[in-house]
Amino acid sequence: MPAQIIDGNAIAAKVKEQIKARTVQLKAQGRVVHLVAILVGGSPAAEMYASRQAEACKAVGIEYELLKLHDETTQPQAIAAIEKLNHDASVTGIMLHLPVPKLLNEAELQQRIDPLKDVEGVNPANLGFLVSSKPLNIPCTAAAAFELIKSTGVNLRGAEAVVVGASEIVGKPVALLLSDERATVQICRSATPDLAGHCNKADILVAAVGRAHLLGGEHVKPGAVVIDVGINRMTLPDGTKKTVGDVDFDAAREKACFITPVPGGVGPMTVAMLLQNTVRSAEAAFARKS
Ligand code: NAP
Numbered sequence: 001m002p003a004q005i006i007d008g009n010a011i012a013a014k015v016k017e018q019i020k021a022r023t024v025q026l027k028a029q030g031r032v033v034h035l036v037a038i039l040v041g042g043s044p045a046a047e048m049y050a051s052r053q054a055e056a057c058k059a060v061g062i063e064y065e066l067l068k069l070h071d072e073t074t075q076p077q078a079i080a081a082i083e084k085l086n087h088d089a090s091v092t093g094i095m096l097h098l099p100v101p102k103l104l105n106e107a108e109l110q111q112r113i114d115p116l117k118d119v120e121g122v123n124p125a126n127l128g129f130l131v132s133s134k135p136l137n138i139p140c141t142a143a144a145a146f147e148l149i150k151s152t153g154v155n156l157r158g159a160e161a162v163v164v165g166a167s168e169i170v171g172k173p174v175a176l177l178l179s180d181e182r183a184t185v186q187i188c189r190s191a192t193p194d195l196a197g198h199c200n201k202a203d204i205l206v207a208a209v210g211r212a213h214l215l216g217g218e219h220v221k222p223g224a225v226v227i228d229v230g231i232n233r234m235t236l237p238d239g240t241k242k243t244v245g246d247v248d249f250d251a252a253r254e255k256a257c258f259i260t261p262v263p264g265g266v267g268p269m270t271v272a273m274l275l276q277n278t279v280r281s282a283e284a285a286f287a288r289k290s
Contacts, residue, residue, distance in 0.1 A: 003226070003256035006148050008265040012272035015147075016060050019275050023061030026282065033282040034063045035093040035119065036085050040078060040100045041071040050097060053271075060275055075104055079112050086114040089289075092282035093119040095274070116285065119277040127168055130176050137277045142173035144269035145206055145227045149178075152225050152258045154203070156181035162199050164188045164215065164246070165208035170229055174206050195219065205256075207246035217251035226252050226259040229266045 023033050035057060039050055050066050057064035069081060078100070085091045094117045100106050110118075115125040121139035129136045138146075149156070161183040165171035171187060179185045188198050199205055199219035205226045207215050212232035220226060230246030245262030253259050260266055 003253045003259040004152075005253075006151060006227075006258050006260045006265060008144075008148060008260060008267065008269045011148065011151050012268040015269075015272040015276060016056075019062075019272075019279050020060040022279050022283070026279075026286070027061065029286075031282070031286050032063055032090070033061070033093070033279055034065065034091050035095065035278050036065045036067050036091050037095050037097060038067045038069065038078075038081065038085075039097045040069045040073050040104060042068060042097075046097055053274075056271055056275065057278075060279075062275060062278055071101055073101070073104070075108070078104055078109055082109060082112045086112075086117065091117065092285050093117050093278040095120045096122075117281055119274060119281055121173070121277065122169060124168065127173060130173055133180055137281060138177070138273070139169040139173045140273040140277060141170045141208075141229060141266060141270045142177060143273040143277075144266050145170070145174050145208070145229055146177040147273070148227055148260055148266065148269055149204060149206075149225055154225055154258070156183045156204070159183045159203040160201055161185045161204040161206070162188060162202035163206045163208065164192075164195070164199065165206075165210075165229070167208065170208040171206075174208065178204065178206075209246045211246055212244050213248040214246045215252065216248045217255055219247075220252045220255040222255050223257045224255070226256045227266065228260050228262050231262065231267065 054064040085094050094113050096109055110122040113123050115123045118126055118137050121137040126137045161178045163171050163175045166187050166189050175185045175187050186198055188195055196219045200221050202221055203224055205224050208229035210230055212234045226247055228245035228247040232244050234242050234244045236242055243263055
């Protein structure tokens with residue numbers, strides 16, 4: 001029987017309902033969840049993404065502010081803008097739209113965001129909190145992948161998990177989250193020989209690479225949970241373009257028990273996790289003040 005599809009849109013919608021209930025409760029106490037997103041320079045595509053984000057925030061009762069910095073912003077100016085937001089008590093969350101102009105040091109800017117306000121979980125301090133099993137803001141995509149795994153109800157304790165890809169925002173934090181559930185976790189990377197040999201022993205298989213259809217049916221253990229984080233543009237034989245994941249969905253679905261589609265899996269859940277981090281950060285800030 002083909003795998004059950006994990007519907008990221010439906011699960012994200014439920015999370016957003018819960019978030020909205022929390023912001024309504026906070027508003028009743030006179031407390032505003034206030035996210036500031038920094039956009040340096042900015043293309044029409046980045047502006048469109050920011051306006052979609054603004055809509056997503058508004059829908060759940062989060063006040064969203066876009067701070068636009070001009071193209072020629074220097075590193076010290078960008079840092080000064082972040083520091084100002086760090087010290088502004090009315091700002092409960094901060095995020096930086098990527099990419100930033102080439103002259104700026106993206107990693108340094110992310111490190112300057114106060115970890116308590118870092119709602120994307122991109123400050124390495126937040127990965128550190130996860131390492132010590134005391135997570136603060138979990139990187140959104142990793143949190144999304146993990147929540148989708150948990151939504152299946154499969155027992156993670158003692159399960160064999162393989163995470164393909166080791167980025168700081170996806171692969172490594174997903175591996176840590178699974179390990180904290182007492183799964184036995186392997187991280188596969190570009191130098192891993194016999195990728196299929198590792199993957200096809202996995203009860204939980206997470207693909208976070210960025211290579212269209214890297215994993216096929218031969219990589220999937222019968223009955224596995226397959227989470228596809230990849231977003232890739234693929235040109236079909238007729239010349240049309242399609243967004244696909246790192247997993248060959250049709251082949252993997254024949255063997256897996258649960259599988260996420262691309263699009264409609266991890267993507268929408270990532271947005272929900274950003275909103276969740278934003279509300280959680282605000283609640284923690286309000287609790288510290290009271
Ligand atoms: P990344 O920083 O480029 O990392 C890719 C990882 O894949 C690296 O650790 C690399 O290993 C590994 N890798 C590359 N080729 C491999 C191979 N042949 N076999 C095994 N591992 C290999 O990517 P990322 O930022 O984590 O993103 C991964 C994918 O997720 C991309 O498609 C991205 O668009 C997507 N994504 C989706 C969302 C969402 O909201 N759904 C959010 C973020 C990212 P080495 O380091 O050893 O080279």
